[in-house]
Amino acid sequence: xxxxxxxxxxxxxxGEWLETARERNSKGVKTYKKAYxxxxxxxxxxxxxxxxxxxxxxxxxxxxxxxxxxxxHCVQNGLPMPEPPYKRRGGRRAAEDEAEPNAAPKRQRxxxxxxxxxxxxxxxxILALSSVSEDALQGLTKAQTIERAQPHCDASxxxxxxxxxxxxxxxxxxxxxxxxxxxxxxxxxxxxALTEDGWEVAxxxxxxxxxxxxxxxxxxxxxxxxxxxTSAPDISTAxxxxxxxxxxxxxxxxxHRRSKSRIxxxxxxxLFSSSxxxxxxxxxxxxxxxxxxxxxSGPAEPQARPQLGPPSGQPTQPQLQSEQTTLPxxxxxxxxxxxxxxxxxxxxxxxxAKTDRDYIQQELVKKDVVPIMRSLELGxxxxxxxxxxPNLLRSLGEEGDEIVLDYIVERKRLDDLVGSIKDGRFQEQxxxxxxxxxxxxxxxxxxxxxxxxxxxxxxxxxxxxxxxTQVVNGFFVKRTPKLDDTIRYLARMTATLKRMYESRPLALxxxxxxxxxxxxxxxxxxxxxxSSSSGAGLSTLTAPSPNSSRNSSSSSSSYYITYPAxxxxxxxxxxxxxRDVFLKMLMCTRGVSGDKALEIQKTWKTPAAFFAVLDASxxxxxxxxxxxxxxxxxxxxxxxxxxxxxxxxxNLVGRKKVGKALSKKVAEVWAG
Numbered sequence: 001x002x003x004x005x006x007x008x009x010x011x012x013x014x015g016e017w018l019e020t021a022r023e024r025n026s027k028g029v030k031t032y033k034k035a036y037x038x039x040x041x042x043x044x045x046x047x048x049x050x051x052x053x054x055x056x057x058x059x060x061x062x063x064x065x066x067x068x069x070x071x072x073h074c075v076q077n078g079l080p081m082p083e084p085p086y087k088r089r090g091g092r093r094a095a096e097d098e099a100e101p102n103a104a105p106k107r108q109r110x111x112x113x114x115x116x117x118x119x120x121x122x123x124x125x126i127l128a129l130s131s132v133s134e135d136a137l138q139g140l141t142k143a144q145t146i147e148r149a150q151p152h153c154d155a156s157x158x159x160x161x162x163x164x165x166x167x168x169x170x171x172x173x174x175x176x177x178x179x180x181x182x183x184x185x186x187x188x189x190x191x192x193a194l195t196e197d198g199w200e201v202a203x204x205x206x207x208x209x210x211x212x213x214x215x216x217x218x219x220x221x222x223x224x225x226x227x228x229x230t231s232a233p234d235i236s237t238a239x240x241x242x243x244x245x246x247x248x249x250x251x252x253x254x255x256h257r258r259s260k261s262r263i264x265x266x267x268x269x270x271l272f273s274s275s276x277x278x279x280x281x282x283x284x285x286x287x288x289x290x291x292x293x294x295x296x297s298g299p300a301e302p303q304a305r306p307q308l309g310p311p312s313g314q315p316t317q318p319q320l321q322s323e324q325t326t327l328p329x330x331x332x333x334x335x336x337x338x339x340x341x342x343x344x345x346x347x348x349x350x351x352x353a354k355t356d357r358d359y360i361q362q363e364l365v366k367k368d369v370v371p372i373m374r375s376l377e378l379g380x381x382x383x384x385x386x387x388x389x390p391n392l393l394r395s396l397g398e399e400g401d402e403i404v405l406d407y408i409v410e411r412k413r414l415d416d417l418v419g420s421i422k423d424g425r426f427q428e429q430x431x432x433x434x435x436x437x438x439x440x441x442x443x444x445x446x447x448x449x450x451x452x453x454x455x456x457x458x459x460x461x462x463x464x465x466x467x468x469t470q471v472v473n474g475f476f477v478k479r480t481p482k483l484d485d486t487i488r489y490l491a492r493m494t495a496t497l498k499r500m501y502e503s504r505p506l507a508l509x510x511x512x513x514x515x516x517x518x519x520x521x522x523x524x525x526x527x528x529x530x531s532s533s534s535g536a537g538l539s540t541l542t543a544p545s546p547n548s549s550r551n552s553s554s555s556s557s558s559y560y561i562t563y564p565a566x567x568x569x570x571x572x573x574x575x576x577x578x579r580d581v582f583l584k585m586l587m588c589t590r591g592v593s594g595d596k597a598l599e600i601q602k603t604w605k606t607p608a609a610f611f612a613v614l615d616a617s618x619x620x621x622x623x624x625x626x627x628x629x630x631x632x633x634x635x636x637x638x639x640x641x642x643x644x645x646x647x648x649x650x651n652l653v654g655r656k657k658v659g660k661a662l663s664k665k666v667a668e669v670w671a672g
Contacts, residue, residue, distance in 0.1 A: 010052065013069050014039055019319060023183040026195060027177075035062055048084045114179055114201055121172030123205065124153035129182065129194045130202035139185065139193030140471055145631040146170065154484060156363070161482035162448055163353040247548045303593045327522050332559065333396050333508035335403065340385040340506070342405070342498045344490060346371040347380045350411060352483060360487060367491040378436055378570035381409040383497050384563055385506060394560060398511055402563040405501065406439040407493070411486060413446045418458045421465055427594060430473055436570050437523045439558075444486050507558070511565040516577060526559050582607050589669050595655040603648060614671040617641035642667045 003446035005011045018032040034057030042055055052058045074081045116122035128149035129140060139147070148159040155161055155169040173192070176182040179196035184190050194202060344364070352359035364371050376382065384402040387393060393401055408428060412420070420426040433441050445466065470477045480486045509522070561569075579601060586597040604610040617640065645663035649656065658666075 011039045024183040026183040080092050119154045121169035124149035127152045139191035281306050328513040330513040335506040337505050340387045342388050344371045344494045347376040348373045363487045369491045375565045379408040380411040399564045403560045404566040408438045409442045412443045443477045445479050599656045
């Protein structure tokens with residue numbers, strides 16, 4: 001049939017492409033069939049394939065492919081390549097074209113080649129399908145494609161990034177099929193493979209990746225000092241919340257630069273320096289003895305509990321009083337670097353959805369992070385140093401086998417953040433995080449899509465809450481677009497903390513010297529002492545030397561506690577003092593905020609003292625009623641009782657001020 005055509009060579013190539021498209025079940029079958037039929041029916045002989053554009057079904061792209069095929073044919077057979085014919089513009093004659101030599105030819109816009117976004121769904125799918133040989137006849141199944149594509153994509157191919165939607169990264173396959181970059185074949189088990197255009201895109205991607213890697217290697221070779229800044233892996237979409245302008249002036253001061261947390265371009269906290277907690281009143285000095293307890297490097301043997309007070313024969317250092325709190329003397333327990341490993345502890349109530357409770361854990365395992373799942377008293381994730389020998393801490397007089405590190409994470413979806421702002425949980429959680437003593441608090445906020453009504457109503461409240469969390473509370477705010485980015489951030493933080501902590505020993509505060517009243521002042525004093533020692537020339541990053549007893553107790557800038565002690569101190573019920581209970585009782589009255597409750601508690605220390613004042617006012621009311629038997633006097637005395645708080649706190653400024661209506665409501669609740 002091909003010999004009956006005026007252009008048998010061109011017809012033969014179109015027929016080969018048509019058969020290939022049929023085998024691959026490609027959408028290009030119709031295009032090739034139309035071009036084949038037109039070429040077969042054409043009686044004209046073409047000197048160049050570009051002349052075939054006048055036929056129905058043959059466009060510039062198909063003619064270009066025929067031209068390339070003709071060039072290969074001429075090279076293989078040693079034939080001269082025919083010259084392309086003269087192209088007329090708009091049907092004008094050559095004489096008219098020569099009469100206007102200065103007329104600028106109309107520039108044709110070339111279609112841009114398809115370029116997928118880095119680490120997107122199409123990008124990962126093309127790389128996965130290009131992992132097989134270009135000549136392979138068999139494609140990849142959906143499961144095989146997802147397995148090879150997932151490492152190259154930030155989004156999940158199996159679960160939607162937003163629980164309210166149903167789209168995953170696999171939906172990108174539809175785009176590739178529509179662009180004829182991928183073809184599918186087989187029923188019922190479909191297999192996918194790249195078309196010729198798809199292979200061109202794959203080659204461009206790999207060439208770009210190789211070029212970028214060579215540039216990075218050349219840059220690192222010329223600037224080796226950049227590796228010393230941070231070895232944290234890349235983490236995308238790192239965004240800081242508002243408030244950087246407010247702190248720009250303070251950051252220029254030398255004392256601020258020494259204590260301020262640094263954040264690299266990847267969104268990681270500079271782990272070796274972080275912002276201090278809010279300052280508290282100076283507390284009593286702590287005597288840390290120069291003979292700390294050190295965990296044995298070999299198997300642990302039961303030992304008697306060491307003496308926690310000063311050694312016999314040595315004078316006890318004088319203790320100063322600060323708000324009736326005396327800080328204890330203690331001997332730190334030194335845990336060797338080789339005796340523990342760093343693990344991520346994840347709250348088992350952190351789930352993706354009610355029907356998908358194990359998604360976070362499974363995704364972390366895929367990233368070589370096996371989390372410890374349990375119910376946390378505070379926060380949604382934290383990191384612990386878990387001893388290899390479970391009896392190591394017990395032999396030193398401590399409980400458990402885990403030590404809590406100085407990093408804790410609170411995760412909030414945007415809708416959960418709005419809800420916690422409305423019901424007051426947001427302020428209560430920040431208050432408890434500040435009381436936990438953990439130095440580096442990380443707030444992860446997942447910016448899911450909110451309804452237009454909720455977004456417009458609470459937009460300012462959310463921005464204000466985020467700015468307050470960063471500027472006022474000193475917490476680090478990490479904003480992620482979806483849950484997968486949060487999981488990736490936790491995995492990379494775990495890897496970073498492993499490199500940071502597993503190579504140096506830890507100084508442990510004995511649980512016997514801890515109490516809710518002395519825990520925070522003790523940490524503040526230890527951290528301030530370590531900072532002053534660092535400023536005097538001691539390196540806060542130097543691990544304690546096993547040959548120097550002095551360095552082993554004072555060179556480390558951080559002190560830690562066991563996980564059971566941390567859970568007890570962070571518990572809502574176990575750590576409550578009478579002051580905390582009184583504050584909670586006051587805040588049960590609608591309108592009494594935390595600031596107002598604190599001012600009331602400063603005047604009347606306990607509920608009994610507050611009851612006594614109200615009872616005394618009621619007793620005066622009763623005496624006046626019996627002696628004078630006057631309704632006017634009774635009303636006046638009741639008015640004095642109702643305005644008791646207003647008389648004391650009505651002249652305060654800001655949130656601490658108590659108005660007449662709120663004063664009356666509190667009096668009725670407590671004296672009624």
